[in-house]
Amino acid sequence: MAEKSLMKGNEALAEAALRAGCKCFFGYPITPQTEIAAYLSKRMPKVGGVFLQAESEVAAINMVYGCAGSGIRCMTSSSSPGISLKSEGISYIAGADLPCVIIDVMRGGPGLGGIQPSQADYYQITKGVGHGDYNIIVLAPSTVQEMADCVTKAFDLADKYRMPAVVLADGLLGQMMEPVAFDDAEIVMSDASNKPWAANGHKNARKHNIINSLYLQAPELERTIKERYERYAEIEKNEPVGVADYCDDADIVVVAYGSTARLAKSAVDEARKQGIKAGVFRPVTLYPFPKNELNAAVKNAKKVLVVEMSMGQMVDDVKLAINCSKPVDFFGRTGGVIPAPAEILAKIKEMGGNN
């Protein structure tokens, strides 16, 4: 590992994408993720990659569709309203079984909303974004270093399972600087080797590949979807990740992801200092949701508290994952307001987490 330096989350993610061999980036500016595009516009030409500012978010995601079809690692990034625009393209890419990486640095909604940090896209992103029967992989970093690490993992998982993977961050993680380090490995741009399905030039050396999401015969469409769901079952078995802190003896387990998880951790640290038995569980993969890991974390808990920067979305998945075996309470701030650790601690105490 090289020496640590300070980078914004957006910049660290962009640098890590290059290092993961992302050869093509297609984007369109929107606060608070614009640093990703700005950074790649400077770096891409120096490492033999392509940076392209599209005419719209819709154009950018369709460029990703085409590029992914050629077997090259590619990425687009946006923030909440821009992700809504990309939803059709994401559905097509999932339907065509193509790997790509999509970044959502969330801001407050609905509509144009605001530009401050939010987690109100949880439902949208974890339920596939677009129309149809499908899933996409969703990773939720909570530090600047993890912004970098998650994008690398997103490319690997997208390739492994031939599907879109999203890094779901928010304005806080995108804009803040923290120390980050990258290994010293040389940057190698991806190509279509190891991707026998790619629709790239082959001078008639093989049978041509077709990339398509249209199946007009219902039984055939059902077959493709069912095959895809067999892959999802593998993902749900192999890939869930969750991190538990102080959960073994906790009366109250706080569940939070992304930047909210670090706020929750501060609140739980303070609770422990005051003799309150609180713990914190952080889903790192939002799809697949770490159900078994969560159940293990709340095994000895009396109550569960979900904290989000929204009116409450992941709270539904928490209830489903534990089959409502414990009372689940919720605390959230929304519209771009960042909850203070003191507010979370007050909620823990209100729930009876007294020493």
Added chain:
Amino acid sequence: MTNEFLLAGFGGQGILFAGKLLAYVGLYAGKEVSWLPSYGPEMRGGTCNCSVTVSDAPIGSPLILEPTQLLVMNTPSFDKFIGAVKPDGMAFIDSTLVEGQSDRKDIKCFYVPATAMANENGLKGMANIILAGKLLKEIGLTDEAVIEKAMKKCIPPKKADKLEANMKALKLGMDFNG
């Protein structure tokens, strides 16, 4: 030990840069650090602020509502944030630009005529660094060698000619008595 710095002023005064310097000083002193700017329309000519945390422990919230040290460079920011400084905290105030004084007795206020000092010493635009120097001196976080290393890191290669002036501004702030 956790230092929570809130820096505030007008866009263009180098608030974010001074914050980055403090964060690098913390990093090179072996601490955990975070830096968070205010972002949005208020940055275009309006007020600008930046939260920097330097801590022995991993940092939860990078957003600082109640700083242990406040650095302010205009009157609106002084009025807005002086009441938020934690008891026993410190405030570093550019007294050339900020009108009035605080009547708080539970914090230590340092009135540094940083903009005037910068202008008198041929360091126009480096009042932010003078104030940062005074802050670093008062909190005694680390030694001068670490601070100099951080300054070198913060100045991009294209602006290497500005290093000497910035170091001069830093020392001016550190040596200021008042």
